[in-house]
Amino acid sequence: MTPRFSLIMATGLLLAVVVACSNPLSRFTNQYKCQIAGKPEPHTVKEYIRRAWDHSYETSPPSIECSLGACSEAVRLEPKNAWAYDCRADVLRRMNKPAEALKDFAMAIQLEPNEPIHYVNRSILYKENGDIPRALDDLNTAFRIAPDDHRLSYAYADRGEIFKKQGKLDEAIHDYTTAIRLQPDFAWHYANRGDVYFEKGEYQQAVNDYTEAIRVDPKGATFYTDRANAYEKLGQNLLAIADDARAKAVADGH
Numbered sequence: 001m002t003p004r005f006s007l008i009m010a011t012g013l014l015l016a017v018v019v020a021c022s023n024p025l026s027r028f029t030n031q032y033k034c035q036i037a038g039k040p041e042p043h044t045v046k047e048y049i050r051r052a053w054d055h056s057y058e059t060s061p062p063s064i065e066c067s068l069g070a071c072s073e074a075v076r077l078e079p080k081n082a083w084a085y086d087c088r089a090d091v092l093r094r095m096n097k098p099a100e101a102l103k104d105f106a107m108a109i110q111l112e113p114n115e116p117i118h119y120v121n122r123s124i125l126y127k128e129n130g131d132i133p134r135a136l137d138d139l140n141t142a143f144r145i146a147p148d149d150h151r152l153s154y155a156y157a158d159r160g161e162i163f164k165k166q167g168k169l170d171e172a173i174h175d176y177t178t179a180i181r182l183q184p185d186f187a188w189h190y191a192n193r194g195d196v197y198f199e200k201g202e203y204q205q206a207v208n209d210y211t212e213a214i215r216v217d218p219k220g221a222t223f224y225t226d227r228a229n230a231y232e233k234l235g236q237n238l239l240a241i242a243d244d245a246r247a248k249a250v251a252d253g254h
Helices: 045-058 064-077 082-094 098-111 116-128 132-145 150-165 169-182 187-200 203-216 221-233 237-251
Strands: none
Touching: 045 064, 045 082, 064 082, 082 098, 082 116, 098 116, 116 132, 116 150, 132 150, 150 169, 150 187, 169 187, 187 203, 187 221, 203 221, 221 237
16 A cells, blocks of 8 residues: 555644844844745735745745745744734744744644644644644644634644544544545545545455545545555456556556
8 A cells, every 4th residue: 555645734834933033123123035926915914924935835846944934924023913823833843943833733722722723733843743642632622622624624634644643543543534525626535534444454445445536636646546456455356457557557648
């Protein structure tokens, strides 16, 4: 089986104060020193958070330092805006500065304790640093606050991945099923649940989920390969051969 898409969430960019200590005037000066050709200069907190996303994911080459500057400027403009801290915390996480990122996540949560996404985003940092108990605590808090929030589909999938690695396969299936209910048009939720059924030896259920993944995303070569593996376990070798051929064709762009 192939490694799976991991939530990484989808939802917010985030960062923490790095310049304030070295520069006592930083709270009076613009922290963003970059530009993007063809785009107007940002002015509001929302625009700076969007600019941080642009630098991280939509410019070539990406610039994590420019993302940090944009989020830091959002914090400077509105020091009580939780999403500005969430933005900077995420960037600091990706810069491998966990201590600074945790400070900003804590501030975001202090300012908006009932916003589930802040807990979800901090759980990613805990998970990346191997602190699975705290990651689960944050995910559980998010689900308690907003169990049916469609934005949390990836978070349920993330907890499902943790449960799968812990061998808690029924719990993993439950979380992937919730993820599917919240976002039924995302193929990887079906494929991830199919992986768990495959691991349990419930190969027909796995086939069903891989088939749903293919229905949602017929260009996903991995889904055909995984369904071929499940067909092979069921002794349906002709179907397995057909899926292997289809996987190769899709991978080749046909």
